[in-house]
Amino acid sequence: MARKVVITGLGxxxxxxGDVPTMWKNALxxxxxxxxxxxxxxxxxxxxxxxxxxxxxxALEVLSRVEAKRMDPSTQFGVIxxxxxxxxxxxxxxxxxxxxxxxxxxxxxxxxxxxAWDTLREKGPRRVLxxxxxxxMPNGVAAAVSLDLGARxxxxxxxxxxxxxxxxxxxxxxxxxxxxxxVVVCGGAEAAIHPMPLAAFSSMQALSRRxxxxxxxxxxxxxxxxxxxxxxxAGALVLEAEEHAIARGARIxxxxxxxxxxxxxxxxxxxxxxxxxxxxxxxxxxFDGRIQAEDVVHVNAHATSTxxxxxxEYTALRAALGAHVDNVAVxxxxxxxxxxxxxSGAVEAVLTVLAVYERQAPLTINLENQDPEIxxxxxxxxxxxxxxxxxxLSNSFGFGGHNAVIAIRNV
Amino acid sequence: MASNEEILAGLAEIVNEETxxxxxxxxxxxxxxxxxxxxxxxxxxxxxxxxxxxxxxIPDEEVKNLKTVGDAVNFISNAQA
Numbered sequence: 001m002a003r004k005v006v007i008t009g010l011g012x013x014x015x016x017x018g019d020v021p022t023m024w025k026n027a028l029x030x031x032x033x034x035x036x037x038x039x040x041x042x043x044x045x046x047x048x049x050x051x052x053x054x055x056x057x058x059a060l061e062v063l064s065r066v067e068a069k070r071m072d073p074s075t076q077f078g079v080i081x082x083x084x085x086x087x088x089x090x091x092x093x094x095x096x097x098x099x100x101x102x103x104x105x106x107x108x109x110x111x112x113x114x115x116a117w118d119t120l121r122e123k124g125p126r127r128v129l130x131x132x133x134x135x136x137m138p139n140g141v142a143a144a145v146s147l148d149l150g151a152r153x154x155x156x157x158x159x160x161x162x163x164x165x166x167x168x169x170x171x172x173x174x175x176x177x178x179x180x181x182x183v184v185v186c187g188g189a190e191a192a193i194h195p196m197p198l199a200a201f202s203s204m205q206a207l208s209r210r211x212x213x214x215x216x217x218x219x220x221x222x223x224x225x226x227x228x229x230x231x232x233x234a235g236a237l238v239l240e241a242e243e244h245a246i247a248r249g250a251r252i253x254x255x256x257x258x259x260x261x262x263x264x265x266x267x268x269x270x271x272x273x274x275x276x277x278x279x280x281x282x283x284x285x286x287f288d289g290r291i292q293a294e295d296v297v298h299v300n301a302h303a304t305s306t307x308x309x310x311x312x313e314y315t316a317l318r319a320a321l322g323a324h325v326d327n328v329a330v331x332x333x334x335x336x337x338x339x340x341x342x343x344s345g346a347v348e349a350v351l352t353v354l355a356v357y358e359r360q361a362p363l364t365i366n367l368e369n370q371d372p373e374i375x376x377x378x379x380x381x382x383x384x385x386x387x388x389x390x391x392x393l394s395n396s397f398g399f400g401g402h403n404a405v406i407a408i409r410n411v
Numbered sequence: 412m413a414s415n416e417e418i419l420a421g422l423a424e425i426v427n428e429e430t431x432x433x434x435x436x437x438x439x440x441x442x443x444x445x446x447x448x449x450x451x452x453x454x455x456x457x458x459x460x461x462x463x464x465x466x467x468x469i470p471d472e473e474v475k476n477l478k479t480v481g482d483a484v485n486f487i488s489n490a491q492a
Contacts, residue, residue: 066431126462130455 002177006411008250009089009238010350011081011187015231015337018057019084023347024354026336027362028382032215033337034229041195048202051214052193053231053338070131071144072109077234077343078141078189079148085185085236086149090250100153100181101146102171103236104164104188106342106398108138111194141189145236153181161398162302163261164188165235165345169406170259172239182244187236188346198230204269206306218339219366220303220310220332221374228304231338235346237353253357257391257409258289264401271309271397275316278395281403282320289407291391293324298361298385298392300352301376303332304339313395314374329383330376331355332364345396349406352394356408359385412491413465418484425460429453439481447480467491 010020015033017023033053042050059076060068068076082103112135119127134140139157146155154175158167165188172184201207208227210217218229245252262284264277271278286293299317303310318325333351340347351362361383370378385392389410396404413421423437430453443449449457458469461483467490469477477483 064431066429069429126459129459130452 003179004242005173005176005239005256006242006245006252007237007254007256007353008240008245008252009085010253010353011084011088011236012234012347012350013055013057013077013080014233014340014347015053015056018055018062020088020350027333027351028360030363030365031336032218032365033231034214034217036214045195045199047195047198048209049198049207050211051217051229052198053229054193055233070135072112072135072140073191074105074109074189075135075141075144077191077232078103078187078236079144081187081189081234081236082145082148082185085187085238089238089240091183091238091248094183096150096152098153098182099149099151100175100184101142101149101151101155102158102168102175102184102186103142103145103155104158104168104342104346105138105141106159106161106164106190107192107197109136109140110192110197112136114194114196145185149185151185159342160402160404161400162339162341162344163396163398163402163404164342165347166349166394166396166404166406167261167402168346169237169256169349170261170404173256173259176239176241182241184239185236186239186346187234188343189234190341190343191232192341193230193232201230208305216366218305218335220301220305220335220364221371221376221378222367223369223371225305225307225310227306228334229338231340233340233347234343235350237346237349252411254353255409255411256406258285258287258291258407260284260288260405262403264403266401268401269399271312273312275312275319277401277403278313278316278397279319281405282316282393282395285393285405285407286320289391289409291407293321295389295391296321296324296328296393297390298355299328299330300348300355300392300394301330301332302395302397304334310371311374313397314376317376326377328377329361329379329385331362331379333362335365335367336363345394345404348394348396352392352406352408355385356390356392356410359387361385415484415488418465418487419480421464422461422480422483425457425464429456429460437480439479439484441480442478443480461487465491
């Protein structure tokens with residue numbers, strides 16, 4: 001019998017709240033974190049997209065100037081979320097050799113990398129900062145969290161584009177089940193609201209161009225969706241072996257019942273139109289957690305608001321859950337906070353845990369005309385989840401054909 | 412051309428910017444590593460910032476000889492002369 005793994009701490013910094021209580025309050029209210037960018041580089045480079053969803057609390061309002069100087073913005077967000085999750089867990093004493101980190105990112109230190117390149121070209125190699133390499137490396141965030149908390153059972157960085165944050169949960173579960181760690185701080189962080197990624201995602205037609213109305217641009221499942229909205233931030237969760245949590249009298253939010261990761265092997269960016277990889281991921285996570293379709297009451301969908309992405313996920317949900325999918329309350333929280341890329345899975349995991357713990361589903365905003373080809377029960381107004389034993393799923397899919405699913409069960 | 416007092420004050424600002432140490436803590440007889448707890452990466456950042464501020468070049472092989480704040484002030488002063 002595998003060790004049971006529970007969630008005992010939550011942290012987040014997002015476009016709809018700089019901490020978990022604020023984010024959760026807004027997620028139930030339904031707000032938009034997307035706004036017009038005031039940066040001079042939007043006009044300077046004539047970017048086709050003029051808006052994004054920035055973190056509502058700037059990192060420098062939380063971290064000291066000196067602390068922040070040594071971290072890429074993505075790492076700053078990750079450390080902020082990890083510290084909140086750690087404090088929330090109430091862990092005061094721990095065997096640090098049994099504490100691990102699994103902290104993901106999709107892109108890593110893109111600001112640091114490109115700033116250093118600008119410095120090299122404008123001022124020469126002598127002016128490229130000595131901290132450049134540790135700041136730009138994708139494992140920088142996992143390393144910073146490990147240093148901050150004294151986690152010595154490994155600091156891991158799963159990288160699978162927009163599935164990264166969810167894959168971190170998958171890895172965290174494995175680390176505890178296999179006995180390599182008792183506690184794992186999992187999460188994802190991203191800070192890519194920089195002109196280059198905005199230009200690159202625009203080039204592939206992935207971003208919404210609704211420049212005159214940013215708050216209504218992210219509209220998963222809507223007939224008039226035209227792309228995702230770039231977001232930034234981080235989410236973090238403390239996973240703990242159940243016996244470890246019980247022994248210290250911890251407050252347990254929920255069980256991480258099952259996880260899975262699959263690959264489409266279909267196309268480098270396009271999702272399999274039949275959603276086959278996503279279906280296999282959903283079924284595998286349910287098998288892993290010994291979950292029947294009828295147990296599932298809520299799904300936090302990947303649903304990025306792209307014309308091509310939202311429908312295959314629906315196809316996969318129907319294939320995995322059968323007719324029961326009609327009874328499942330589906331939330332597309334990227335409608336509120338945009339797409340946090342490698343952080344999205346972690347933030348959505350936090351929301352899914354809270355949905356099970358509080359028995360409330362977060363809202364989907366901007367759904368005016370639901371795509372008739374996606375007949376899901378989308379949560380657009382306050383929704384209470386049923387009493388009794390329940391399971392919620394959270395999906396994440398990433399460029400490269402990555403599919404990751406986690407299953408959260410009440411305790 | 413900066414006086415030694417001006418170099419010390421400028422260096423103290425650079426150290427404060429990099430490490431958060433109070434500028435008053437940056438005194439001539441203080442060792443960068445022993446007293447101010449500045450690691451090699453921070454030291455290189457301080458060196459490069461000092462080069463820009465004072466218009467001098469501090470060769471990499473020279474950095475290990477700058478043990479105290481006074482050593483750095485003297486080097487910069489001589490390099491400016």
